[in-house]
Amino acid sequence: MRTNTTLVINPKGGSGKTTITTNLASYFAAKGTPTAIMDYDPQGSSLNWLRLRPGDAPRIHGANAAPAKGLRLRSIDMRVPEETRQLVIDGFAGASGLVLQEMLSRANCILIPVAPSPIDIHATANFIRDLLLSASLRARKLRIAVVANRVRSSMPVYQPLERFLNSLSLKLLTRVGDSDVYLKAAETGTGIFEMDFASSALERQQFQPIVDWVESEPLFVAKPAVPAARPALHSVSGPAWRSVSGAPRLIR
Numbered sequence: 001m002r003t004n005t006t007l008v009i010n011p012k013g014g015s016g017k018t019t020i021t022t023n024l025a026s027y028f029a030a031k032g033t034p035t036a037i038m039d040y041d042p043q044g045s046s047l048n049w050l051r052l053r054p055g056d057a058p059r060i061h062g063a064n065a066a067p068a069k070g071l072r073l074r075s076i077d078m079r080v081p082e083e084t085r086q087l088v089i090d091g092f093a094g095a096s097g098l099v100l101q102e103m104l105s106r107a108n109c110i111l112i113p114v115a116p117s118p119i120d121i122h123a124t125a126n127f128i129r130d131l132l133l134s135a136s137l138r139a140r141k142l143r144i145a146v147v148a149n150r151v152r153s154s155m156p157v158y159q160p161l162e163r164f165l166n167s168l169s170l171k172l173l174t175r176v177g178d179s180d181v182y183l184k185a186a187e188t189g190t191g192i193f194e195m196d197f198a199s200s201a202l203e204r205q206q207f208q209p210i211v212d213w214v215e216s217e218p219l220f221v222a223k224p225a226v227p228a229a230r231p232a233l234h235s236v237s238g239p240a241w242r243s244v245s246g247a248p249r250l251i252r
């Protein structure tokens, strides 16, 4: 088994990176999957949410990847337990350069929450185009998905966002509504999947496509088939492990 790493990122502040990160992580933790959050944001919002988590809530490991200050040893704070199966990285607004490359190099999947407003779409558009054009990302066949966040019920479909995504042949994974349930979860160190079902049914339904998309990344690795008859005294070489379902699907 390997660790699936999901990077939640958008250069625009307040787009919902921490909200998606914490709810995704708490979903996995609640179902018993060893889960960790790596927080790159110097504000440490995801790590603060972890501190608020009730003592009896399923455990989520918190790793601090924010730039080191003083005598802090970043490489030690960034470690995650070996048994981690789902790692969710909370990116930070305006990330660029080496730190952006570092986050991208860790990821298998990239989730981009975007608020359906012209200003936010504009700020996000160039970032997504750059990602899609990046030779190294194409070579690694990273998957990218976009989530509309804080969608108001009075305006459930936002044409400019749909048009922009269509122009890049990207699909909108889901629309996450603007809901107080997310605020309550943020205040209490929990996630929507850990709350009373009746009070969070709509939010769960809207969030589920995110979970399904992340879970569709294969976690298992298997040994290559052992040849039926192996000549004595000959060593068998070749790749040690491979992904059961082959290479992950291409970006869109």
Ligand SMILES: Nc1ncnc2c1ncn2[C@@H]1O[C@H](COP(=O)(O)OP(=O)(O)OP(=O)(O)O)[C@@H](O)[C@H]1O
Pocket (backbone or CB within 6 Å): 012, 013, 014, 015, 016, 017, 018, 019, 020, 041, 045, 092, 093, 149, 150, 151, 176, 177, 178, 179, 180, 182, 183, 186
């Ligand atoms: N779907 C939602 N419904 C209601 N409130 C939301 C929703 N998504 C996010 N929020 C709220 O909006 C604010 C910003 O969200 P969040 O902190 O997740 O964004 P962010 O992208 O992590 O911000 P930053 O760039 O500052 O790290 C928070 O107060 C959060 O609780």
Ligand SMILES: [Mg+2]
Pocket (backbone or CB within 6 Å): 017, 018, 019, 041, 045, 090
């Ligand atoms: Mg944040």
